[in-house]
Amino acid sequence: MLLHHSRRVFLFGSLHARARGIETDPELLYVSAMFHDAGLLTPFSDAEQRFELDGADHARSFLLERGFPEHAAEVVWLAIALHTTPGVPGxxxxxxxxxxxxxxxxxxxxxxxxxxxxxxxxxxxVHPRGDFKKEFLQVFVEGLKNRPGTTYGTVNADVLEHFVPGFRRGSMVRRVMDAPWPQ
Known part of the structure; x- marks a missing residue:
């Protein structure tokens, strides 16, 4: 399911870029698309961090180990790290x-x-969706349920809030009110 999703992401992203006159390096776009959800499957770090960062870190290592320049690895890292951040990547x-x-x-x-x-x-x-809606959300739940704190401030909290009984999303108001300052 994620393989087909990632290939569709590359192809749809390419079509949108072409339609908008946005120049891309197809190879870097492909790597970004292929790794963008990798952190949902296996945490690539020992640190508890957002799945986007796990995937971005892994993609960066993948590229650098294969001789890509640091700038290329940074572009891919940003594409993956920010792909669930509304409004900014566009x-x-x-x-x-x-x-x-x-x-x-x-x-x-x-x-x-x-x-x-x-x-x-x-x-x-060529890249069928199958029962994408159900399967995609299930991958999110499985990839995030053991690290719920990493969903703070992201759209990922929406998934856990919907599917994981008892999950309560973090809030900025709660963080300010609970801060160790006296006032």
């Missing part, structure tokens, strides 16, 4: 924006009406 560089556009299209249908229907059908025929 205003950044090509690969960063296109990765998020692809994620948004595949996950929630964002911009689907702006893409060529025939191209979308072709992509889905």
């Amino acid at each position: 205003r950044m560089g090509g690969e960063i924006a296109a990765t998020t556009f692809g994620v948004l299209t595949d996950a929630i249908g964002w911009g689907l009406d702006r893409l060529d229907g025939g191209q979308v059908e072709e992509i889905v025929a």
Whole structure:
């Protein structure tokens, strides 16, 4: 399921970039798309951190170990680390924006009406969605339920709040009120 999702993210992101006149390095966009949800499957660090950071850290290591320049690894790191951050990635560089556009299209249908229907059908025929909605959310629950604190301030808290009984999202108000300051 995640393989097909990641390939669709690359293809939808590429279509959005082309339609908007955004230049991307297809190889970096592909790596960003392929690793963007890797942190949901296996935490790649010993530290409890957001799944996006696990995937971004792993992608950076992958690229540097294969001789890619630091700048390329940083672009991919940012694309993955920010892909669940609403509003910010779309205003950044090509690969960063296109990765998020692809994620948004595949996950929630964002911009689907702006893409060529025939191209979308072709992509889905090669990379079928199956029971994507159910399976995708289940992957999120499994990847996040043992590190719920990492969802603070992210859309990931929405998933746990919906599916994990007793989960209560963190709030900025609670953090300010509970701060160790006297007033």
